Amino acid sequence: MLMYRKEGLAKLAAKVEGFVGEKLLSKEEKTQYFQFSVRAHDAKPLLRFLKEDPELGFTYFIDLCGADYLKYPQPMPERFAVITTLMSPSLGVKAQVRAFVPGGDARIASVSDLFPAADWTEREVWDMYGVEFTGHPDLKRILLPDDYEGHPLRKDYPLRGRGERSSFPVYHAVPAGQAPKD
Amino acid sequence: MGLSDTLNDLITTRLSFAINWARSNSVWPMPFGTACCGIEMMAAFMPKYDASRFGSEVLKFSPRQSDLLIVSGRIALKMMPVLQRIWEQMPEPKWCISMGACASSGGVFDTYALIQGVDQFIPVDAYMPGCPPRPEAFVDALMAVQAKARKGLAKSNDFVSTDMAADPAQSSLSRSPDAYYPSPSGPPRGR
Numbered sequence: 001m002l003m004y005r006k007e008g009l010a011k012l013a014a015k016v017e018g019f020v021g022e023k024l025l026s027k028e029e030k031t032q033y034f035q036f037s038v039r040a041h042d043a044k045p046l047l048r049f050l051k052e053d054p055e056l057g058f059t060y061f062i063d064l065c066g067a068d069y070l071k072y073p074q075p076m077p078e079r080f081a082v083i084t085t086l087m088s089p090s091l092g093v094k095a096q097v098r099a100f101v102p103g104g105d106a107r108i109a110s111v112s113d114l115f116p117a118a119d120w121t122e123r124e125v126w127d128m129y130g131v132e133f134t135g136h137p138d139l140k141r142i143l144l145p146d147d148y149e150g151h152p153l154r155k156d157y158p159l160r161g162r163g164e165r166s167s168f169p170v171y172h173a174v175p176a177g178q179a180p181k182d
Numbered sequence: 183m184g185l186s187d188t189l190n191d192l193i194t195t196r197l198s199f200a201i202n203w204a205r206s207n208s209v210w211p212m213p214f215g216t217a218c219c220g221i222e223m224m225a226a227f228m229p230k231y232d233a234s235r236f237g238s239e240v241l242k243f244s245p246r247q248s249d250l251l252i253v254s255g256r257i258a259l260k261m262m263p264v265l266q267r268i269w270e271q272m273p274e275p276k277w278c279i280s281m282g283a284c285a286s287s288g289g290v291f292d293t294y295a296l297i298q299g300v301d302q303f304i305p306v307d308a309y310m311p312g313c314p315p316r317p318e319a320f321v322d323a324l325m326a327v328q329a330k331a332r333k334g335l336a337k338s339n340d341f342v343s344t345d346m347a348a349d350p351a352q353s354s355l356s357r358s359p360d361a362y363y364p365s366p367s368g369p370p371r372g373r
Binding site: 143144161 | 259260292293295
């Protein structure tokens, strides 16, 4: 279990603000961690900085998930977001990087070379949201069938699907005597 | 006409009766438990409810040695080809129980990912309501299947899979599991 140390938060905020500068869209203090919002192309340098800076040491990858802000009440910089959560065992805090990905050209640099654990979570975000991770070694669907069309967690995807369930051979009743005999 | 023909008819009739009686009292189930209904199904096989009273204690995890498919739990889109392949591997006569709300109608999961009733894809002999059903309901369904077996009835007799009828070479039985998922196509893969 992570031992939370409050002084680590101030250090994290100061170092990240110094690294990212005016490209930082927002900085929110959450429960025992900071969330930094950046554009998609600024995310990977920031994650690399968080991991490789000797004073920060965010070496522990917790999670990577997607979000679709279509129909969101507040205006957002872009439609999609890819949210990466890291932990620093030496600093005693967590950090979250929210990278905003445009809806028209949904692609972002893969971080699976920095954090090998991001491989499958990036495949899941591709599967569900259709965000393409450039540089990913094997970007294919992880949960849904390979021939599935569409990305069902997008907010414009119909809740009940688009008729995927009718793509199997269906058993039909045949009149008695016409069933094939073997 | 003659005594031998009469005897022949008589003996044939009694033989089918005997076979149906034997079949109805040795229905070997193939459990397909994918959710909480599977836990109730296990309870039904345990000593308190004791499915061996009905000759169904032999749980066969090989479809080729079983007579009764128990679909207990929700079936996802990706699972349905597997379930159909299992069903087609079972030797006839065969019966199917759709256990619980999810297997029968999709239950509360009316989403893109879930099959809304396995009876769209495999013939079902007995439906069991409940979420999950009690083991008593399972015993009731098992007895319903036994009653059908005693009469020589099975819903699979009246059904034929469309792909099997159109081209046996393309049926699910002759396809390898990889063939269910053709080569990836569609949006760019980012490679």
